[in-house]
Amino acid sequence: MIWLRKSFRRNNGVCSARWLVLGLALVLAAGAALGWAIPAQAQGPTDNEACLRCHSNPNLSMTLRSGEPLSLFVDPKVYHDTIHGTLNVQCVQCHTDIQGYPHPSANYLDRRDVTLQNYKTCESCHPDNYRKTLDSMHQVALAGGNRNAAVCTDCHTAHAVTDPATPRTRIPQTCAQCHSTISDAYVKSVHGKALFDDANPDVPTCIDCHGVHEIDNPTTTAFRLKSPEICARCHTDKAIMAKYAISTKVLDTYIADFHGTTVELFAKQHPDQATNKPVCYDCHGVHDIKSTKDPTSTVSTQENLLKTCRKCHPDATTESFTAAWMSHYEASPDKYPLVYYVNLFYWILIPLTIGALLIFIASDVLRRVRRRLAKQS
């Protein structure tokens, strides 16, 4: 599946298409996995109809130990339209502890406990994605005792599972359930606006940067050091950037500069050690990234840029300091001409000087060889 996603990206370079393929592959994988299981389970006293005889009652509920009520209602119409419903997945395929009626007694502390005790059932049909989540930030938090950390059903729901990426706006909305302030910032960003206002298929959603199931801790040094690669995935893609007339040299010019050179070297040689040199999001913003043409962008005007520079260079007070940053431009006769001509000067001076010295040395060698030959003869 990873290969499929990668090759798709390589061919088309369309960020959103990954999810379509992923969703499709998920459906196919689920179908293949269940192909044998469905007929075996479809008959008998534990088919869906038997369950729904009781559980289609909207008022069916129980009280948990915490005193919270737990609705036991499953809307048959809703379930029928889900991915699982269309594949005729049986209730007991997920609720493996239930064989018939009466059910074994449930020992749930509260509603969160219901989720936490049941989500692992997803593994039996979706082992790849489940195992990916085991390395994720959410699982680390969960293992650390944070009961709010997201598990499968928090994002996908338990009974209303549909394609999580259709429409693409569903993705940030899903994450927003727990990360609302971050989502709010994203929605106002150049990426979020394009997604929500124009249904833009190119802009990244949460998962394009953070991953889907194997979501890394984004606050680590290693994540920070390799973050320019994340931005570069789209921002060095000529096909995507051509649509918006954005330079694809942003990574090269960053790496050619003092900041980027350092970050690149740290990422390669000391990925666990922090550096004080900025990465893309230190200047452009993390989730609230704005277009550089937007006057409220952190890098748009010299005034805003100075403010941004001063985050790390607090002693800088003049706007000529910000002019030292070549704004991702390569020196040319139009942009930063002095830099261009100084480079050109050395480009001419070095071969001329060294060439002249070499020619003179050659003449000296010639003389010495001739003299030696003359002595020998």
Add this chain to the structure above:
Amino acid sequence: MATVPESPKAVSVQEYRRFSSVQRAQHVLLILSFTLLALTGLPQKFAGDEWAETLIAWMGSIENVRIIHHYAAIVLIFVSIAEFIMIGYKIYVERARWTIFPVLQDAFDAFNQFFYNLGMRKDAPKYDRYTWGEKFEYWALVWGTAIMALTGFILWNPILSSKFLPGEWIPVAKAAHGGEAILAVLAILVWHIYNVHLKTFNKSMFNGKLSRREMEEEHSVELELLEQGKASYQAPAEIQQRRKRRYAPVAVIAGAVMLLALYLFVTAETTAISTLPPASAGQQVFAPRTFTPSATRVQLTQTPPPPTATLEPGKPTYTPAPPVSPTASGVAVANPLPADHAGRTVCQVCHATGVGSAPKNPPDHEGRLDSTCVDCHKLQ
């Protein structure tokens, strides 16, 4: 300097002093600093190339490389300061001949030497204490060091520099610093290595002496002057002594001023903070739209206590404002939900706009979410 006249080999044993111990010490420091500067500078210019990154890895890290580069630069500037004082001493106290300064004759010498090498001149040009090639190298070093120190200062102190120069001059300084570095390293590798190591191994910079044969071959004019006793003008001891006494305070003051300038060069500014606060500092990571996500649809009666865990230690914990409840405040009395609203989860569709006969939200309800309505508006 005992010579045995009948053996021609022995004649060359006669030696002539060429460099003083101070000059040789300067040269050793120059080798050290120049080599270190090249070894730490070029990998920075060519970072991204594998050889450069291997070198950087050998030296520990890019930050180490920069620190070594800075220390080597201090040594080189120190050598330059010593050279200024030495030149002053030679000119004022010793009244030495200005043999290192270029003259028009050097251009002719270079020209004639080249054609002599090609066999197009009968005689090689005769040289005084310094040949045109040696003068070229010396002045290339002086000029190069000046450029490197000036551009190095700009790169070392960009904030201070940008107060006097347009900002563009900082990348200009970087371009010139890199270009000049390549020129200098290549010139040393080509010109210096050939002339004093490959052509003949000239040891005078280490032992301070040249043999008679070397003098005859490369400095015949100086040898002639030496033998006539005109190579150096030595004033009587007491006059030199008087000049030394006058020069000493000047040298001390000039040296102190230059050392102070070097100190300012190194410490003029703190360009950047040494640690960067996390980009997401102050960012509320866990801020749920609805409280604890539910396993399945739930008829909300009482809001469970909000979770307080955050992803990172040291971050402020999440404590939302307490929901306004009729019993708690005694002021807010919410309209009860009609019984036929049981099970409805979408409120704003009707109540935001007041569509049909639905009562419209009061203005202070702006931004409240559907999931929170039933916290106050209980079912009848």
